[in-house]
Amino acid sequence: MSKHTVEKIGGTSMSRFGEIVDNVILGNRKENEIYNRVFVVSAYGGITNALLEHKKTGEPGVYQYFKDGDQRWEEALDKVTEQMKAVNEEMVAAGLNLEEANSYVDQRVEGIRNCLRDICRICSYGHFHLDEFLMAARELLSSVGEAHSAWNSVNILNNRGINALLIDLTGWKDNEAKPFAEKIESEFAGVDYANNICVATGYTKCKEGLMHTFDRGYSEITFSKIACVTEAREGVIHKEFHLSSGDPNLMGLEKVEIIGRTNFDVADQLADLGMEAIHPKASKEMENLSIPIRVTNAFEPEHPGTLIDTSFRSEFPRVEMVTGRDDILAIEVHDPDMVGESGYDFRIMEVFAKHKVSYTAKNTNANTITHFLPEKDVKEQFMLDLKANFQGAEVSMKEVAIVSAIGSNMNKPGFLSRSAEDLAQNQINILAVNQCMRQVNMQFVVERHDYEKALKSLHKGLVEEEK
Incomplete structure (x- = not known):
């Protein structure tokens, strides 16, 4: 059986990465317990909204301006760059090298700017239409958010004396797009899990086109595929809250119970009501391979969280x-x-x-x-x-x-x-x-x-x- 776990960190938690290092990556672990782990990271909170469009309000980001033919997309891209660099300044306290991090942001953003300008130039000719390039532009923009957070995470961990490897799945400057599973397999080939922490981007460039199918749910799909392809022993999702019997903000924290154990059937019911423990398309392959999923509170490291597997059924009838x-x-x-x-x-x-x-x-x-x-x-x-x-x-x-x-x-x-x-x-x-x-x-x-x-x-x- 594989010894490694695959663990996902959401955007809100990533914005508190210093605490993530202390609580989740290190915690009370001994040195030989730090490794055998793959972390799949989302973009920092608010970055993807600025790159694409606000998920809740619909406020336009770079992509939406670009799609509408509005030249303000370049101004919006400048603002995202400033936003990324502001995040970098906040991460200095966690151990980030600011000069290197800002240089990385400039390199990636300018590459994107040149690509989008080239698309505009090509579309000025009558034989080409913007619609043909929109999905590629959306994927290109989205990927830089995860690349930014993953690069920073590896830099912080290395600067703190932890062996960390960057697994950049965004396909930056790749000449061809491989099938999803093949892309994961090739990027993880030969990885020494026992002596390294792997940090992978939540976005994967692949032949199937993740955003075309899953749009902004792609990071959980990447998490699941990595767990399945690398045959992880467990998948872990670190959230800002426990999976509880009800919304603590509505019921009151003292009235809710942490679920503790449940099964994939219950996870499907939650997803159907928009209360996703994990995206149902992501959990299905893990369920088929009997890879359990653990949902934890990233800021309560001592608590085991809630384990979701194929076999659990409560010994006595109850509402979870x-x-x-x-x-x-x-x-x-x-x-x-x-x-x-x-x-x-x-x-x-x-x-x-x-x-x-x-x-x-x-x-x-x-x-x-x-x-x-x-x-x-x-x-x-x-x-x-x-x-x-x-x-x-x-x-x-x-x-x-x-x-x-x-x-x-x-x-x-x-x-x-x-x-x-x-x-x-x-x-x-x-x-x-x-x-x-x-x-x-x-x-x-x-x-x-x-x-x-x-x-x-x-x-x-x-x-x-x-x-």
Whole structure:
């Protein structure tokens, strides 16, 4: 069995890299326990937003300006350069060589600037169109964020007397793009894990094009692929918080419990509600190879965190987590002619597939089919097509929220009725209910304004009082 682990550090944690070194990389480890580890790093917090666009607000970054043909992309690139160098100054206290780090940033950024200028020049001729180069430009811009943080991390570790290797997967100046697994295999070939810490970029340039498929979820895909290709004994995800029974900011830190153990099935349920322990496409290959994933709090190094594997099932029925999302739209198709008609639902799904829309939950009865979708995925043309294809039906849309109780073993009479009673006692009307026969989750659709109250009600009844 392999001795090494593959560990992912997110952007917010990377911005506190001095603490990461002290808590995660060193901690209380003896010298011979420091190595046999691969760290997959994201860009520092805020850098990818500035390079592409703000993930939440949509505020344009370099890429968005470039895509729109707005010459302000160069000004935006200057601002990102300043932002990177400001991060470098903050990392001096952790051990970074500032002069070398700034030189590296200048080298990479100027290379990108020249590439984008060349694209603009080529597109000034009628035979070339900007659209043909946009994905390559997006990948080029995104990759520099991870290259920056990975280079800095290796420099800091080396300056502190730790053997560290930079595994730059960004394909900077590569003449060809290799298949994903082959790229990982070639870059890690011959690595001496026992005597080195490897620091790999979260972005990988490969033939498949990670951003084309996963967009900004690519770092977890890289993490997973490295773990699988190098046959790691365990994958570790370092977050700024523990995987807990509920949101501590909402429930109160003293009321939530750290989950401790769960399985990949529960992780899938969490991902479906936007509460990703890990991207479901990333976890699937690790699950198939029986590589467990541990989710830890990067700033509580003594705590083992939560282990996710293929075999765990709670010895006794319990709810492990109460979560949900309040950005859901209920798309309802009501048609009296639906009764007994074969393939009606299939026709609805054809519209979903055309617009690349997936749903979080679904309800049906004799003449009504309701799908519950994330609001960001419901565009005007999608609704127009749905109404055009079902002109004899009443197609309606309503803003709602979903609250869910999730656990590896919820096979106990009364959980459902208990949950409904908890909600009713708090004057929360249940609009719809979903529970599959496997009994790993229960979903309640409620009015959007009842969302937080519903979460607190379920957590109190199913976690706090059950404890």
